[in-house]
Amino acid sequence: MHTTLVLLASIILGLIAGALTYLGGGSAPTAALAGLSSAGVSIPMLRGLIG
Numbered sequence: 001m002h003t004t005l006v007l008l009a010s011i012i013l014g015l016i017a018g019a020l021t022y023l024g025g026g027s028a029p030t031a032a033l034a035g036l037s038s039a040g041v042s043i044p045m046l047r048g049l050i051g
Helices: 002-023 029-050
Strands: none
Touching: 002 029
């Protein structure tokens, strides 16, 4: 349950970051890279917060 919650929250954060990057004038590949990197970076933080 803990892992599912952490991964789901990181996916949501990645989608938000990607969408904001795209809406801010970035291209689709730039938005995808921003979303994937923010999802990956948020996992350790979320693991510590939700743990």
